[in-house]
Amino acid sequence: MGLAGKDFGGIYTVKPLGLIKPSGTEDIARVIKAASRTSHLTVAARGNGHSINGQAMADGGLVIDMRSTEENHFKLLTIDGSPYIDVSGGALWEDVLKRCVSMFRLAPRSWTDYLSLTVGGTLSNAGVSGQTVKLQPAPDMVRRIRIVYSEFEEFTRDSEFLVTREEGASFDYVEGFVLSNSDDPINGWPSVTLDPDHEFNPAHIPQTAGSVLYCLEVALHYSHSDHASTVDAAVNGLLERLGFIRRLKFQVNVSYLEFLLRVKQVEEHARANGIWDSPHPWLNIFVSKSSIVEFDRTVFRKMLKDGVGGPMLIYPLLRSKWDERTSVVLPEGEIFYIVALLRFVPQGPSVEKLVAQNHEIVKWCNKEGLDFKLYLPHYQSNEDWKRHFRNHWSRFVERKFSFDPMAILAPGQRIFKRTHVNLN
Ligand SMILES: Cc1cc2nc3c(=O)[nH]c(=O)nc-3n(C[C@H](O)[C@H](O)[C@H](O)COP(=O)(O)OP(=O)(O)OC[C@H]3O[C@@H](n4cnc5c(N)ncnc54)[C@H](O)[C@@H]3O)c2cc1C
Incomplete structure (x- = not known):
C-alpha cells in the first residue's frame, strides 16, 4: 500500500490499485482515459498527502503522484508589467520559495504557514494564511x-484593525492563537515565547483573565540596510495603537527564509518526539465575525480550555480577498475567522475520542445556529455536502458534470459516485 494509502491525518487507510509517477500531462491524460474505459476505476491526484481525511486517496483506484512533475515548469513571466511565476502543481512551496529567491530575488507574498505542501494540493482546497498578494522583491x-x-x-478588535488597513500601512503578516492560561508546556504560557531567552512572567496576567489567553502574532519585513531605529519606529507606531498586555510582548529578528520555514522547525522537533507521524485529527472551521464571540465563550473557554496538544489558531480573513469562482464556501459577511485545531497526538490517547470532540464542536455550532463553514471539509452523506455548499451546490454539480462526467477524479473527497458513460 505504502505512500498512496495513507495521509498526514493518519485516520484513514485504503488500498489503491496502483501509484503512478507521471512525467507530464500526457501520462496523466493516458491514465484518465484508461480509467474512463472501465466501469469502476477512479483516479486521485496526490500532492504531498497532507490531507487529514483521505482526500488524496483512491480506494481500489489509481493514485497519481504529482510530486513527480515538480520539475516540469519554473518560469518567470511578466503580465501587464507585473512579475508572475509559472510552476508545476506538484512543486512544494518551499522549493518555489528557494528558487524564486535564489534565481530572481523575488518571492510571492502569499504563503501557507507550512511550506512542505504542494501548490496544486493547496489551491485545490483554497489556501489560507496570514499574508497575501503577488510577487514582490524578496525581503x-x-x-x-x-x-x-x-x-x-480586544484581541479581535486589534486583529481586525490590522487586517483591514491598507497594504503598506500594517504588518506583513497577522495571525493569532488561543492558549491555555496555565504553565502547560505545550498548551499554555511557554507556547508564546519565541526565543529561549524570553521569559513569560504570569505575574503580568490581569486577575480578570479567564481559562484561556489570546496571542496575536505579527511580522514586519525589512531590509538589512534599514537602521534598527527605523524598524523600531515602524513596529512601535502600530503596536502603540493596540490594547495588549504591555509586559507580555516578545520579539525576534530573523531572516526572511527562517521566518517562512518556521513550521519546518516544528516538524523537525515533532519528528524527534515521534508525534509527526502519529494521527492528526485536525479540525479547520471558518466562523463569521457575528458568531466568533459565542464560539470563543463555549468552545475555547470551556470545551478546549486545556488545549488540544498543538496550536489552536484563530485570525480574521477578508471575504473580498477571495475569488468567488472557486468551490470554497465561506460564512456570511466581509470578516470571518479561521479556527484551526492542530492536534498533535502522542501515541496512546484514543484518536476516536478526539475525532468525537471535533464532531461535538461542529454539532454544537449547528445547534446554536452559528454562521460557520468547514475548511477542508469532510462529510459522509450527500445531504451534508448539499448543506455545506448551500446555494453554490447546483453550480458545483454542473461543473463536475461538465469537467468530470463519470466522477473519475477526486474520489477521496467522497462527494460524487463513479458512474460509467459509454463514449463509443
Ligand atoms: C503541517 C500542515 C500545515 C498546514 N498549513 C496550512 C496553511 O497554512 N494554509 C492552508 O491553507 N492549509 C494548510 N494546511 C492544509 C493543506 O493546505 C492541505 O492539507 C493540502 O491539501 C495539503 O497539500 P498537499 O500537497 O499535501 O495535498 P494532498 O493532501 O496531497 O491533496 C489535497 C487535495 O488536492 C488534490 N490535488 C493534489 N494535487 C493536485 C493537483 N496537482 N491538481 C489537482 N488536484 C490536486 C488531491 O486529489 C486532494 O483532493 C496544512 C497542512 C499541514 C499538514
Missing part, C-alpha cells in the same frame, strides 16, 4: 512579534 529580514491578550474582544 531580507523579518521582525516577528507576539503579544498577549486576556480579553477576546
Whole structure:
C-alpha cells in the first residue's frame, strides 16, 4: 500500500490499485482515459498527502503522484508589467520559495504557514494564511512579534484593525492563537515565547483573565540596510495603537527564509518526539465575525480550555480577498475567522475520542445556529455536502458534470459516485 494509502491525518487507510509517477500531462491524460474505459476505476491526484481525511486517496483506484512533475515548469513571466511565476502543481512551496529567491530575488507574498505542501494540493482546497498578494522583491529580514491578550474582544478588535488597513500601512503578516492560561508546556504560557531567552512572567496576567489567553502574532519585513531605529519606529507606531498586555510582548529578528520555514522547525522537533507521524485529527472551521464571540465563550473557554496538544489558531480573513469562482464556501459577511485545531497526538490517547470532540464542536455550532463553514471539509452523506455548499451546490454539480462526467477524479473527497458513460 505504502505512500498512496495513507495521509498526514493518519485516520484513514485504503488500498489503491496502483501509484503512478507521471512525467507530464500526457501520462496523466493516458491514465484518465484508461480509467474512463472501465466501469469502476477512479483516479486521485496526490500532492504531498497532507490531507487529514483521505482526500488524496483512491480506494481500489489509481493514485497519481504529482510530486513527480515538480520539475516540469519554473518560469518567470511578466503580465501587464507585473512579475508572475509559472510552476508545476506538484512543486512544494518551499522549493518555489528557494528558487524564486535564489534565481530572481523575488518571492510571492502569499504563503501557507507550512511550506512542505504542494501548490496544486493547496489551491485545490483554497489556501489560507496570514499574508497575501503577488510577487514582490524578496525581503531580507523579518521582525516577528507576539503579544498577549486576556480579553477576546480586544484581541479581535486589534486583529481586525490590522487586517483591514491598507497594504503598506500594517504588518506583513497577522495571525493569532488561543492558549491555555496555565504553565502547560505545550498548551499554555511557554507556547508564546519565541526565543529561549524570553521569559513569560504570569505575574503580568490581569486577575480578570479567564481559562484561556489570546496571542496575536505579527511580522514586519525589512531590509538589512534599514537602521534598527527605523524598524523600531515602524513596529512601535502600530503596536502603540493596540490594547495588549504591555509586559507580555516578545520579539525576534530573523531572516526572511527562517521566518517562512518556521513550521519546518516544528516538524523537525515533532519528528524527534515521534508525534509527526502519529494521527492528526485536525479540525479547520471558518466562523463569521457575528458568531466568533459565542464560539470563543463555549468552545475555547470551556470545551478546549486545556488545549488540544498543538496550536489552536484563530485570525480574521477578508471575504473580498477571495475569488468567488472557486468551490470554497465561506460564512456570511466581509470578516470571518479561521479556527484551526492542530492536534498533535502522542501515541496512546484514543484518536476516536478526539475525532468525537471535533464532531461535538461542529454539532454544537449547528445547534446554536452559528454562521460557520468547514475548511477542508469532510462529510459522509450527500445531504451534508448539499448543506455545506448551500446555494453554490447546483453550480458545483454542473461543473463536475461538465469537467468530470463519470466522477473519475477526486474520489477521496467522497462527494460524487463513479458512474460509467459509454463514449463509443
Ligand atoms: C503541517 C500542515 C500545515 C498546514 N498549513 C496550512 C496553511 O497554512 N494554509 C492552508 O491553507 N492549509 C494548510 N494546511 C492544509 C493543506 O493546505 C492541505 O492539507 C493540502 O491539501 C495539503 O497539500 P498537499 O500537497 O499535501 O495535498 P494532498 O493532501 O496531497 O491533496 C489535497 C487535495 O488536492 C488534490 N490535488 C493534489 N494535487 C493536485 C493537483 N496537482 N491538481 C489537482 N488536484 C490536486 C488531491 O486529489 C486532494 O483532493 C496544512 C497542512 C499541514 C499538514
